[in-house]
Amino acid sequence: MNVGERVLIYGLGRSGRGVARFLAREGLRAEWHDARPGVEDEALMAELGFVRGHVEESYRTVVAAPGVPIDHPDLLALAARGAEIIGEVALAARLRPQLPLVGVTGTAGKGGTTVLIAHLLRENGVRAREGGNIDPPLLDVVDEAEVAVAELSSFQLERVPGLRLPVAVITNLGVDHLDRHRTVEAYHAAKLNITAGQEAGDVLVIPAGLAVATRAQVRSFRPDRIALAGGHEVLCPADLPEGIHPANAAAAVLAAEALLTRLGRPVVPAVFAAGLRSARPVAGRFETVARVGNVRFIEDSIATRTLAVEAALTRAPAPIAWLVGGRDKGADLGPLREAARGRVQRVIAFGEDGEKLARGLGLPFETVTGADGDAVMAAAARAGLAALGGPGGTGTVLLAPIGTSFDLFRDYRARGESFRRAACALAAGEERA
Structure with a gap:
């Protein structure tokens, strides 16, 4: 099925690069637009022979990246000039x-x-x-x-x-x-x-x-x-x-x-x-990544939705040192306060809105500060272990952060990998709580 004679890929990154590779395999030409293209993005577009487009022009089809709001002014203007706005799934x-x-x-x-x-x-x-x-x-x-x-x-x-x-x-x-x-x-x-x-x-x-x-x-x-x-x-x-x-x-x-x-x-x-x-959990989704004695470190970096965080709090073995932070996106904290009752021993707040989220939860907390994501995560992991009694303690250091990762990390995967490295370093005795 023809997608139109003029195609614009609006927004690159992971999704846009996938669209570009697919269209190239189909022998279709496309133009692209991204307000802040990465080096990898521009290199791929040049390799495929796709040129930068102009949002002031008319296109038959615009394939927009998921991260671009549906009511973005550029998309509204392109639609007004006759473009159909679709995504990679369509x-x-x-x-x-x-x-x-x-x-x-x-x-x-x-x-x-x-x-x-x-x-x-x-x-x-x-x-x-x-x-x-x-x-x-x-x-x-x-x-x-x-x-x-x-x-x-x-x-x-x-x-x-x-x-x-x-x-x-x-x-x-x-x-x-x-x-x-x-x-x-x-x-x-x-x-x-x-x-x-x-x-x-x-x-x-x-x-x-x-x-x-x-x-x-x-x-x-x-x-x-x-x-x-x-x-x-x-x-x-x-x-x-x-x-x-x-x-x-x-x-x-x-x-x-x-x-x-x-x-x-x-x-x-x-x-x-x-x-x-024989199934295995998805990396970054409620996975035990290290153990120090009877303390396990569980990474659930993608848990930024109330339901996901509530599930993590319910499943993690208590007592829990709960790592909370990142950029607040308006999650409902009410169910989390209930899920945490009697299970969370201490909240370790980090990142841009960590302290704000911790105060909203109404639980005992301490705050870890800093501008370097890896250093902050290492300090938060140490604080979580210490809150449970150190290497001789018991329980779970749980990263289920509520906030998005974009304050200190590229994405939730990078945040999870940072937690994993910090936990593994503690397990190997490379750091001391």
């Missing part, structure tokens, strides 16, 4: 219409569920690849996959006109990104775009108790029962590997089953059970 669907695409969204758990669905499909003999909001970009995997499983953020789902998914998953709906969407209703509306194009033959997997208007067949999951659609229990939640959340597993089983059925493949419960037992 581009993939249009140019690879025969590729089955499983979409996964939610306020928390969408990354872990995405990876788990792809893993279960591979265990069932399907050449599945994951991508999208999770690495790699979706357009980097569509030509290698028999089935693509895409983690879809609310930002991506704002620009998916006409997208129809044979299988879609909503892990949960909470509160997030109010700095972008402004209201909970607008945020939820973006998330629900995942099912807007579905028809009666498609499947929507949602948590039990969540009501969603959809034309698709609804299959509900519960974290206390990991079962196929007919009710056959696949695995007891207690038998899941460490770091695999039961809700993610329950949703992934239903989604993988629906896709296998659509492909005409057999559904064998024993294969699903073996796949769950």
Whole structure:
């Protein structure tokens, strides 16, 4: 399907580079615009022969990066001149219409569920690849996959006109990104775009108790029962590997089953059970990265949403030294105060809004300051270990920061890697609490 004679890639970075590589493989030409292109971005554009575009001109199609707000003045002006504004997901669907695409969204758990669905499909003999909001970009995997499983953020789902998914998953709906969407209703509306194009033959997997208007067949999951659609229990939640959340597993089983059925493949419960037992958590999502005696260090750097942080607080072994900080994005702290009660011994505040967040939680805290991210994280890890009694203590030093990473780090991955290095250094005895 033609995307238009003039294409503009608006916003580079990880997503925009994926779009550029894909268009080049298709033999399509494009121009690009980015207010602050990185060295890697400009080098790739030059290599592909893509020239810098001009937002004052007219384009048929604009492929916008997820981080660009839908109401950005440039995008509004381009649309007024006749451009259709889409994202990488819509581009993939249009140019690879025969590729089955499983979409996964939610306020928390969408990354872990995405990876788990792809893993279960591979265990069932399907050449599945994951991508999208999770690495790699979706357009980097569509030509290698028999089935693509895409983690879809609310930002991506704002620009998916006409997208129809044979299988879609909503892990949960909470509160997030109010700095972008402004209201909970607008945020939820973006998330629900995942099912807007579905028809009666498609499947929507949602948590039990969540009501969603959809034309698709609804299959509900519960974290206390990991079962196929007919009710056959696949695995007891207690038998899941460490770091695999039961809700993610329950949703992934239903989604993988629906896709296998659509492909005409057999559904064998024993294969699903073996796949769950061999699953591994996604790096940066509630992962034990080091131990010092009876103190474990758990990294959940991506936990910036209330639901995700609440889940981390509930799952981490108490007592907890909780590392909180980064840039505040308006998370609801009320449920976190309740989840922390009787479990959190001390909050270690760091970064731009760490102290503000700690005060809002109403828990005992201390503040670590500094301008260097690695030095701040090392100090926070030491303080967390000390709060639990040092190497002879017990409990969990938990990085579930609430705030975004952009005050001290490039992204949540860089923040998580910094915590991992600090924890491993303590475990190796290279630093002393």
